[in-house]
Amino acid sequence: MTQAGPGAPPPRLVLIECPALEAPEGAAADGVERLRRFGQVIDALSSVCPWVDAVRPGVCTLPIKGPARYFGTEEAVLDRVGEAVRGALQGAGHREAPGADGAAFGGPAFRLGVAEGVFAATLAAKAGVTVPPGETPRFLAPWPVDVLGDPELADVLVRLGLSTLGRFAALPAPDVLARFGASGARCHRVARGFDGELPGYRMPGTGARLVAALGRSLALEAHQPGFWGGTSAADERAAEVLIVLQRRLGPEAVAVPVLEGGRGPADRCRLVPWRPPAAAPEPEGARRIPPEPPWPGRLPPPAPARVIATGRPAGPSQVERVNQAHQAHQAHQVELAGEDGAPVGVSGRGLLTGTPWRLSLAGGPWTSVAAWSAPWPAEERWWSRARRRAARLQVLTVDGAAYLLVTEHGRWRVEAVYD
Amino acid sequence: MFDTERLQVLAARVRPTAASRTRLLPTLPSIAALLPDGGLRRGTVVRCTGRAARSMALAVAAGPSAAGSWCALVGMDDVGALAAAGYGVDLERLVVVHVARAQWASAAATLADGLDLVVVVPPPHPRPAEVRMLVARARDRGAVILMVEERPSCPVDLELAVAEAGWHGLARGAGRLQSRRVTVVARGRGQAARPVRRELWLPAATGKAAAA
Numbered sequence: 001m002t003q004a005g006p007g008a009p010p011p012r013l014v015l016i017e018c019p020a021l022e023a024p025e026g027a028a029a030d031g032v033e034r035l036r037r038f039g040q041v042i043d044a045l046s047s048v049c050p051w052v053d054a055v056r057p058g059v060c061t062l063p064i065k066g067p068a069r070y071f072g073t074e075e076a077v078l079d080r081v082g083e084a085v086r087g088a089l090q091g092a093g094h095r096e097a098p099g100a101d102g103a104a105f106g107g108p109a110f111r112l113g114v115a116e117g118v119f120a121a122t123l124a125a126k127a128g129v130t131v132p133p134g135e136t137p138r139f140l141a142p143w144p145v146d147v148l149g150d151p152e153l154a155d156v157l158v159r160l161g162l163s164t165l166g167r168f169a170a171l172p173a174p175d176v177l178a179r180f181g182a183s184g185a186r187c188h189r190v191a192r193g194f195d196g197e198l199p200g201y202r203m204p205g206t207g208a209r210l211v212a213a214l215g216r217s218l219a220l221e222a223h224q225p226g227f228w229g230g231t232s233a234a235d236e237r238a239a240e241v242l243i244v245l246q247r248r249l250g251p252e253a254v255a256v257p258v259l260e261g262g263r264g265p266a267d268r269c270r271l272v273p274w275r276p277p278a279a280a281p282e283p284e285g286a287r288r289i290p291p292e293p294p295w296p297g298r299l300p301p302p303a304p305a306r307v308i309a310t311g312r313p314a315g316p317s318q319v320e321r322v323n324q325a326h327q328a329h330q331a332h333q334v335e336l337a338g339e340d341g342a343p344v345g346v347s348g349r350g351l352l353t354g355t356p357w358r359l360s361l362a363g364g365p366w367t368s369v370a371a372w373s374a375p376w377p378a379e380e381r382w383w384s385r386a387r388r389r390a391a392r393l394q395v396l397t398v399d400g401a402a403y404l405l406v407t408e409h410g411r412w413r414v415e416a417v418y419d
Numbered sequence: 420m421f422d423t424e425r426l427q428v429l430a431a432r433v434r435p436t437a438a439s440r441t442r443l444l445p446t447l448p449s450i451a452a453l454l455p456d457g458g459l460r461r462g463t464v465v466r467c468t469g470r471a472a473r474s475m476a477l478a479v480a481a482g483p484s485a486a487g488s489w490c491a492l493v494g495m496d497d498v499g500a501l502a503a504a505g506y507g508v509d510l511e512r513l514v515v516v517h518v519a520r521a522q523w524a525s526a527a528a529t530l531a532d533g534l535d536l537v538v539v540v541p542p543p544h545p546r547p548a549e550v551r552m553l554v555a556r557a558r559d560r561g562a563v564i565l566m567v568e569e570r571p572s573c574p575v576d577l578e579l580a581v582a583e584a585g586w587h588g589l590a591r592g593a594g595r596l597q598s599r600r601v602t603v604v605a606r607g608r609g610q611a612a613r614p615v616r617r618e619l620w621l622p623a624a625t626g627k628a629a630a631a
Contacts, residue, residue, distance in 0.1 A: 234535070241533030256516075257500030259510070373592075419471065419472070
């Protein structure tokens, strides 16, 4: 059978992992110290390449193609990366504690890996290898499925006899989607090497936390975007100000939309930090709608102009982000009621339990409903105990506003506004 | 055989170098009909207001974006990228800037230094001094600022007000949202002092903006 093509492979990058500098959110005082040290590592790395991506505290990546052109070979880049990280860790007074076997004394306090995509590069760092260009899918194949970080999915796969990424990857994409839903399909794309990153691995706001811990901007080297590539004068002018802005506000503050597979509008777009053009050469059309299996239950076009996603990335400060998320959560609660005032929901068979008559946003005044669609059922992870049963509904109110509502656990919220 | 489509794409990419000396950013034909100069004049401020203001702003941005200009969205973290792409905004030259309330104007001003188009949803009750600073910077640098707001925060060169909007395609328990017919009133300074009314599909069933 024909399958959806792979699209553009994830960018090739070197991943630097400093296990001792991992700092989970809400960590105590020494968490700030670890963030500060990690910030110094990033500063040191920016002398090798101006674009360092802080994926999460203790883990960062930098593109390897551009620097390899500049320094000659990938090995030369890795030498410089190793030197920079070692220097920063020593300068920061960081000493590796003796391990149980004593061998770790003076041993590596960091690991490097090179592969296509963050996920594969993490495994490459674990194995301490450089995966040759184009070999990432073959490198991934023998790893056990629990490296996908989804114990429930791994459990089901192992029971089906699919214990390695390679065997999981060999399943046809539409079957994976049908059996395991959107999140399973995303893991499948990662296992095949089509997507570079597992959802949830990246910690949004890491750059802003580093800026806060250091008490200053990250010392990314000033550089000429044209030196690293760039396609037109407009691109270079834009790159210059975007670099300035990222230095001031943190990398996540300047994001670009990436379209991907999914049913609802919130699943279909993700914001990722912008990166200068040639620092990580992006294949033509990387940001266009990717080839993918058909999504049953996908909403038809036109797409809504406002999409209210829960857990947006990128906040200038963590506290502000949490507050905003909380307010947003409140602000997007919806009540949908029939003429008799009774709430209207969606039955287990995917039908409305009443005739929508009026709608209230965030506890505000009621507005009469003028028109509504039949519900689009969407069930995610039906195979799991933590399954999500959701349904979507387009609703038009008499004042001309059009909403996409979604119901889960018997509650409605606004997922998008056709502004 | 020449790949003419590819050549057109390349031509569009290199155009901004030349266009930076010209004063007008090209727009979609349906939008050009609303603009006194038939294009977006550099260094001006345009307000989009009314029920479909965000769609209006995306449709206005589509033309310059397709021709090679970069576009930033400030205060619009919740933009539907699929809708933006549908109107014709090139996602490869679109950035979504997330800022704290206190920094919206300085971030927008920095963007105006290097990008042709900055779409801004200002916070409620922005400080007049901040707005003046942003407008002055756009005039100086030749960027176009699109303010998306209901309550005017500054005098603008042109206002595109969506006066009426009606969705088609959705019934009571059937159908789906397919297209929206809007009436847009454009009014501004100088040549644009006399209001211009146009009927548009925003979007048409294709997801694009079109004259109705």
